[in-house]
Amino acid sequence: MAVLSPTQPTHRRGAAGPRPPRRVGFSQRLGRWDVKVSPYLYISPFFLLFALTGLFPLGYTAFVSLHEWNLLGGQGDFTGFENYSAVLAQPLFWKSLVNTFSIFVFSSIPQVILAITIAALLDQNLRAATFWRMGVLIPYVVAPVAVSMIFGRLFADDYGLINELLGLVGIDPIGWHTDRVASHVAIASMVNFRWTGYNALIFLAAMQAVPRELYEAAVIDGAGRARQFFSITVPQIRATIIFVVITSTIGGLQIFDEVRMYDPKGLGGPDQDWMTTVVYLYDVAWGNQKNLGRASAVALLLFLLIVLIGMINFLITQRIATSGPKQAKVSRRQTRRLLAEARAAQAPASAAPEGRGPAAGPPPTFPPTTSTTDREDRR
Numbered sequence: 391m392a393v394l395s396p397t398q399p400t401h402r403r404g405a406a407g408p409r410p411p412r413r414v415g416f417s418q419r420l421g422r423w424d425v426k427v428s429p430y431l432y433i434s435p436f437f438l439l440f441a442l443t444g445l446f447p448l449g450y451t452a453f454v455s456l457h458e459w460n461l462l463g464g465q466g467d468f469t470g471f472e473n474y475s476a477v478l479a480q481p482l483f484w485k486s487l488v489n490t491f492s493i494f495v496f497s498s499i500p501q502v503i504l505a506i507t508i509a510a511l512l513d514q515n516l517r518a519a520t521f522w523r524m525g526v527l528i529p530y531v532v533a534p535v536a537v538s539m540i541f542g543r544l545f546a547d548d549y550g551l552i553n554e555l556l557g558l559v560g561i562d563p564i565g566w567h568t569d570r571v572a573s574h575v576a577i578a579s580m581v582n583f584r585w586t587g588y589n590a591l592i593f594l595a596a597m598q599a600v601p602r603e604l605y606e607a608a609v610i611d612g613a614g615r616a617r618q619f620f621s622i623t624v625p626q627i628r629a630t631i632i633f634v635v636i637t638s639t640i641g642g643l644q645i646f647d648e649v650r651m652y653d654p655k656g657l658g659g660p661d662q663d664w665m666t667t668v669v670y671l672y673d674v675a676w677g678n679q680k681n682l683g684r685a686s687a688v689a690l691l692l693f694l695l696i697v698l699i700g701m702i703n704f705l706i707t708q709r710i711a712t713s714g715p716k717q718a719k720v721s722r723r724q725t726r727r728l729l730a731e732a733r734a735a736q737a738p739a740s741a742a743p744e745g746r747g748p749a750a751g752p753p754p755t756f757p758p759t760t761s762t763t764d765r766e767d768r769r
Contacts, residue, residue, distance in 0.1 A: 538651030
């Protein structure tokens with residue numbers, strides 16, 4: 391670290407008066423600017439890229455949502471919030487929201503539980519560990535369209551493999567394309583198939599960062615595998631759990647490929663029993679309505695909903711992550727009072743004249759201590 395010379399040197403004996411301050415050179419000014427400006431320049435590429443790919447599309451979507459914007463005619467008159475009121479007045483929009491939340495619940499909760507379980511199994515001393523760890527990532531590599539088409543045939547109502555297997559054990563065939571809840575379970579199984587292995591590797595990376603000394607101490611204390619998992623592993627990877635839950639929430643509310651390819655028409659079935667909000671947005675923009683203004687309003691409402699749910703999710707998981715024994719808190723008033731007393735106690739010592747010691751006063755009292763010999767005698 392460079393040390394700058396003082397601008398005003400110490401006063402010499404016999405000098406007529408204080409010397410004028412020395413001018414700071416250009417190199418010193420450049421060094422100061424470098425220290426202040428360089429950190430912002432280092433992080434500027436991210437913000438520039440985010441402004442081009444994130445903020446600009448979001449702002450342009452908000453601009454389109456306030457106009458009458460047709461797919462063929464382009465920009466029309468300014469309508470204000472009429473597009474929002476028209477979208478909120480459509481029952482199909484609310485039905486798509488219910489379908490989205492239902493599929494999200496059926497997919498995200500089992501997905502996180504299975505991912506943690508698989509990561510815990512992969513964290514053990516396995517033979518060919520790299521093979522098994524790469525194997526759980528294969529479903530994520532497969533294209534979502536291919537996964538949706540395959541699962542759509544597996545969950546077919548008449549000749550699907552799932553209904554054939556259920557018939558072997560005496561269970562009646564399930565209408566995977568006619569029953570609303572069954573269709574949500576089928577679509578959620580596609581999401582779990584693709585993303586469980588990906589999240590498992592994230593949990594595995596967090597588990598491998600846990601200090602092994604904690605497990606060794608737990609084994610010495612007689613803790614079993616289940617006790618070690620719930621008492622050591624889960625508390626140590628709380629931050630990763632929060633990250634996975636939030637990303638799963640964002641992705642779960644934007645389900646499109648699985649729903650689009652689940653049936654030939656791709657619009658959520660004949661009664662829109664599994665139409666999600668993103669599929670509804672697609673139908674408004676490029677379907678029968680071809681109204682980009684209303685579609686932009688749907689996109690912005692979905693964005694605000696995801697932000698709201700993400701904040702609630704973050705606060706809940708943060709509260710759970712930081713839960714523990716509460717410690718006594720000191721209020722600001724008590725802190726200020728203690729600081730004032732400390733300053734008042736130091737004031738007489740600093741005000742004493744030079745060459746003399748501090749003002750006489752009673753010696754400080756300390757709490758009585760017990761020597762080591764006395765403690766041994768008491769034992």
